[in-house]
Amino acid sequence: ARDDDTLRRTVILFPTFQLFLIPVFLIGFSGVLFPSQPPSADFILPFMILETQLPALVVGLFCAGALSASMSTGDALLHASASILVEDGAGRYVQIEDQKKPLYIKALVLIIGSIAYCLAIVSDLSLVQLLLASYGIISQFAPTVVAALYWKRANTIGTLAGLLAGTATSVFFWVYPDLRPWDMHEGVLGLIVHIPTLITFTLMTPAQDEAHIRRFFS
Known part of the structure; x- marks a missing residue:
């Protein structure tokens, strides 16, 4: 950002992007008006397009738009994941030459993409279920x-202990949903375990060096 005001304005205005998702939700909800049902909830929009018997050109443009949108999101996620693993993961423990980093990132893009493709083929979960599960894990960073x-x-010890405990709890109740009390989301259950663990381990272990704290707190 050019200055602090621009950064603040961006942070304030960014949530307004979610307003553009409201029409998308309404379009998806309109699928209940159709007498027949798609084989999966993930196919509601293609199902609606095909059921309305629109011209082949319109159907082709819709499918091309959906494919291009998924590709733009998918390549960003793949490159970000591979870059994080190389730069912030392996790079912290192993000295990697700058010339070799692009090669490792490209290799990881293929590996991560292949794993994601295999999981998408063999998994019976819907996109909504996968997103809810992933949000349960991501929320542990809060x-x-x-x-x-x-x-x-x-x-460091307290935050890592809380993060590991919360993530493990979230994954456990995602794998065994019948054990969730009051049908609560696994992410909420993870936070219930995470926060006390973070506080307890932090208070049981030495504090950060004062010089280190002053670098971040004026």
């Missing part, structure tokens, strides 16, 4: 970020 920003006493 206490860690809040503690890092606002709690000077927070340390």
Whole structure:
């Protein structure tokens, strides 16, 4: 950002992007008006397009648009995942030459893409179920970020312990949904375990070095 005001404006206005998703939701919900049902909820939009017997050109343009949208999202996720694994993962423990990093990233793109493709083929879960499960895991970063920003006493051991405990809890109740109390989302159950674990392990272990804290808190 050019300055702090631009950064603040971006943060404030970014949530308004979600308003553009409302028509998409309404289009998907309109599928209940059709007498027949698609084989899977993930195919509701293609099903509606095909059931209305639109011209082949319109159907082709719709499919091309959906494919291009999925490709633009997919390649960004693949490249980001591979780059993070190389730069922030292996790069922290192994010295990697700058000339070889692009090669490793390209290899990881193929590996991650192949794994994702295989999971998509063999999995019976819908996109909604997969997204809900992934959000349950991603939400475990919230206490860690809040503690890092606002709690000077927070340390590495406490945040890692909370993150691991919350993630493990979320994954456990995702695998065994029948064990969830009151039918709560696994991400919420993970947070219930995460926050006390973070606080307990932080208070049981030494605080961060004062010089290190001053680098982030003025």
